[in-house]
Amino acid sequence: MGKLRNLIMLITLALIILLIFLSVYGAFLGPVRAKEMFNSMPASIYWLVLTLVLIAGLTVFRRLIRVPALLLIHLGCVLVILGSMLGSVAGHKMTNQLFGTEKIPAGKMIIYEGQTENHIFTEPEEQLKKLPFSIKLNDFRMEYYHGGFLQIQSRDGRRWNLPAEIGSGFFLAEDLGSVRIIKAFENFRINISDSEKTAVDDPGPGSNPALEVQFTDPNGAEAIRYVFERFPNHTHTQDKFLLSYRRVVSDYISELEVVDNNQVITAKSIEVNRPLHFGGYHFYQHSYDEQAGRYTVLSVTSDSGLYIVYAGYVFLCVGIFWQCWITQISAKLKLRANRYGN
Amino acid sequence: MEIKYTIQGLLIYATMAAYLAAFLLILLRHRKAGNALYLFGFIIAVVSFAYRWYHVGHVPFQNLFEVFLSMWMIYPVSIFSRRILRGGCEWPDMLLGVIVLFPAGFVFNAQPQQLPPALQSWLFAPHVAVYMLSYIFMAKAGVQAIFQLAGKEHSQDGQILCAEDATYRMVCVGFPLLTLGLILGSYWGKLAWGDYWGWDPKELWSLASWLVYVGYFHFRFMFGKKHPRINSLWAITGITVILITLLWVNLSKIFPGLHSYAT
Numbered sequence: 001m002g003k004l005r006n007l008i009m010l011i012t013l014a015l016i017i018l019l020i021f022l023s024v025y026g027a028f029l030g031p032v033r034a035k036e037m038f039n040s041m042p043a044s045i046y047w048l049v050l051t052l053v054l055i056a057g058l059t060v061f062r063r064l065i066r067v068p069a070l071l072l073i074h075l076g077c078v079l080v081i082l083g084s085m086l087g088s089v090a091g092h093k094m095t096n097q098l099f100g101t102e103k104i105p106a107g108k109m110i111i112y113e114g115q116t117e118n119h120i121f122t123e124p125e126e127q128l129k130k131l132p133f134s135i136k137l138n139d140f141r142m143e144y145y146h147g148g149f150l151q152i153q154s155r156d157g158r159r160w161n162l163p164a165e166i167g168s169g170f171f172l173a174e175d176l177g178s179v180r181i182i183k184a185f186e187n188f189r190i191n192i193s194d195s196e197k198t199a200v201d202d203p204g205p206g207s208n209p210a211l212e213v214q215f216t217d218p219n220g221a222e223a224i225r226y227v228f229e230r231f232p233n234h235t236h237t238q239d240k241f242l243l244s245y246r247r248v249v250s251d252y253i254s255e256l257e258v259v260d261n262n263q264v265i266t267a268k269s270i271e272v273n274r275p276l277h278f279g280g281y282h283f284y285q286h287s288y289d290e291q292a293g294r295y296t297v298l299s300v301t302s303d304s305g306l307y308i309v310y311a312g313y314v315f316l317c318v319g320i321f322w323q324c325w326i327t328q329i330s331a332k333l334k335l336r337a338n339r340y341g342n
Numbered sequence: 343m344e345i346k347y348t349i350q351g352l353l354i355y356a357t358m359a360a361y362l363a364a365f366l367l368i369l370l371r372h373r374k375a376g377n378a379l380y381l382f383g384f385i386i387a388v389v390s391f392a393y394r395w396y397h398v399g400h401v402p403f404q405n406l407f408e409v410f411l412s413m414w415m416i417y418p419v420s421i422f423s424r425r426i427l428r429g430g431c432e433w434p435d436m437l438l439g440v441i442v443l444f445p446a447g448f449v450f451n452a453q454p455q456q457l458p459p460a461l462q463s464w465l466f467a468p469h470v471a472v473y474m475l476s477y478i479f480m481a482k483a484g485v486q487a488i489f490q491l492a493g494k495e496h497s498q499d500g501q502i503l504c505a506e507d508a509t510y511r512m513v514c515v516g517f518p519l520l521t522l523g524l525i526l527g528s529y530w531g532k533l534a535w536g537d538y539w540g541w542d543p544k545e546l547w548s549l550a551s552w553l554v555y556v557g558y559f560h561f562r563f564m565f566g567k568k569h570p571r572i573n574s575l576w577a578i579t580g581i582t583v584i585l586i587t588l589l590w591v592n593l594s595k596i597f598p599g600l601h602s603y604a605t
Contacts, residue, residue: 016556277475
């Protein structure tokens with residue numbers, strides 16, 4: 001029995017060391033190729049062997065069953081591996097075949113404002129598939145932190161990153177003068193009437209954020225310039241500067257409704273960190289129409305195996321805290337009690 | 343490298359000076375004065391952290407500058423290790439504090455940044471804080487492991503553990519925190535990015551660091567009594583992988599991924 005235990009422990013250590021090296025190698029490959037590697041056939045065999053060795057360890061090392069903390073830790077690992085396998089592309093194929101379902105592992109949805117959509121562009125198969133229900137996008141909007149930044153670069157490479165506070169002025173250099181931020185626009189447009197051009201903030205659809213800035217050179221001459229968020233490093237040939245305007249996004253919000261048989265089942269505003277969960281899928285704010293903000297791109301993932309993984313996490317965490325902290329503290333308290341008792 | 347002529351910079355330099363002076367006093371066997379200066383340095387470090395928090399308007403864990411600033415946690419860890427775990431001593435921690443604060447004081451960009459949407463989560467603070475705390479314990483364990491390999495034991499009085507036992511106890515305290523950090527990160531990844539495991543370089547290096555300590559426990563359980571020096575090698579490998587996870591992954595262009603906002 002001692003030899004068997006030694007063998008299982010040596011195999012365990014070898015598997016741990018192998019996974020360390022594979023993790024490091026995967027880090028150099030990058031996320032996409034690492035995912036392919038860890039979901040490949042040889043990796044699947046590794047996961048299977050690891051699971052079997054974990055189960056074998058539970059039978060050979062009786063302590064792993066007698067000590068609840070150790071049992072939780074090792075069962076937790078088994079659950080995490082099993083849950084991940086169920087949630088993988090291969091796992092979905094297997095469960096779809098076994099149970100006759102058509103669950104989609106993952107994909108993307110593009111939905112225009114006011115439109116309803118039930119098609120998903122799947123990954124990694126790159127196919128178009130349908131959900132059993134639809135998602136309607138009522139509104140997509142982005143929220144920004146107040147202000148933003150005006151980035152100035154002189155022709156000789158000097159740079160300034162200035163907070164875009166309306167009315168504020170900044171001294172740049174003795175040879176360059178100063179700059180003042182006059183106005184901010186959400187949707188910059190030029191109105192031409194009677195040969196006169198005026199810059200206005202267009203309340204209509206569209207998004208063209210801009211700043212109106214005034215440069216004053218060392219001789220006192222003033223010049224107005226417009227800086228556009230969508231056109232960084234914009235400049236006139238006679239200007240001394242390259243100008244950029246950058247706003248910092250504070251949130252992306254998609255107001256969604258789940259529609260089934262022409263009835264609205266549920267509605268939710270989703271943001272990063274606040275996905276929609278419905279029908280066995282999670283819907284995440286992934287991307288958006290950068291030009292005009294008229295559509296949203298949702299990332300869709302199946303929840304197959306997820307709660308098994310979460311259960312595994314809970315077991316693992318509770319078991320490790322129990323074994324490393326609580327057991328040690330109890331042993332110490334017992335020792336102290338014995339010492340004072342004697 | 344640049345000197346930060348700001349209030350934040352001055353607070354960092356004051357902390358470094360206090361820790362360095364404390365270290366030198368301990369070396370010169372002025373223990374009481376050294377410990378008092380260590381405590382003083384800790385108070386300045388807490389003020390520095392609080393000042394940054396007030397200045398940026400959110401928990402200062404967003405980038406490497408802020409993360410390294412949070413190493414003020416080293417003082418309570420130091421005291422806890424000495425008095426409760428009965429292992430280690432303060433002077434390596436004082437030196438560690440100086441070393442860790444050096445890049446915050448002279449290298450990393452301290453420009454305040456607004457939180458991007460992905461970081462606006464209740465999980466942000468616990469995930470990073472728990473990781474930082476575990477890293478400090480693992481760093482202390484690594485120091486004890488080096489002492490063990492160098493043949494230096496700290497059993498001048500009968501109540502302080504030998505270096506190998508001290509390593510084990512510190513890993514026992516740090517490993518659950520490392521696990522919690524990994525799991526919180528995974529759960530947060532599911533909420534923010536749609537997947538609890540994205541095979542991101544940061545995630546893979548974090549997994550590697552976690553696995554090294556898993557290997558440490560397994561090896562120590564089965565073969566540790568016969569090969570105590572190999573136990574220490576495991577612990578040193580662990581802190582090495584942690585340093586790579588914390589620094590190289592964030593700073594190097596060869597590891598692009600979703601965690602790159604931390605640079």
